[in-house]
Amino acid sequence: MAMGLLKQLKYKYYVTLPLYMLTRGERIVLNAFFFLLLAMLFTGVYTYFPNHLKVVAHRTYYYYAGGDAGDESDALLGIL
Structure with missing residues (x-):
C-alpha cells in the first residue's frame, strides 16, 4: 500500500513538472x-520556530492576563 502511494506521488511529481522532457543532467540539477x-x-x-512559539506564548499570556508574563507563560505552556 505504501509503495503504491510512493509510486503515485513520484508519477505526479514527474508529470506535474516537466521532468520527463529534461535530460538526466538537467533533472539532477532541478532535483x-x-x-x-x-x-x-x-x-x-x-x-527559529521554537523561539517564535515562545514569543507567541508570551503575547498570548499578555493578552489573556492583562500584564507582563515573565516566565509564567513558559511554565503555563510547558515551554522551557
Whole structure:
C-alpha cells in the first residue's frame, strides 16, 4: 500500500513538472535545487520556530492576563 502511494506521488511529481522532457543532467540539477530549498526551509523552521512559539506564548499570556508574563507563560505552556 505504501509503495503504491510512493509510486503515485513520484508519477505526479514527474508529470506535474516537466521532468520527463529534461535530460538526466538537467533533472539532477532541478532535483538538487528542490532538495536544497527544502533543506533550508526545514533548517529554518527547526532553528527559529521554537523561539517564535515562545514569543507567541508570551503575547498570548499578555493578552489573556492583562500584564507582563515573565516566565509564567513558559511554565503555563510547558515551554522551557
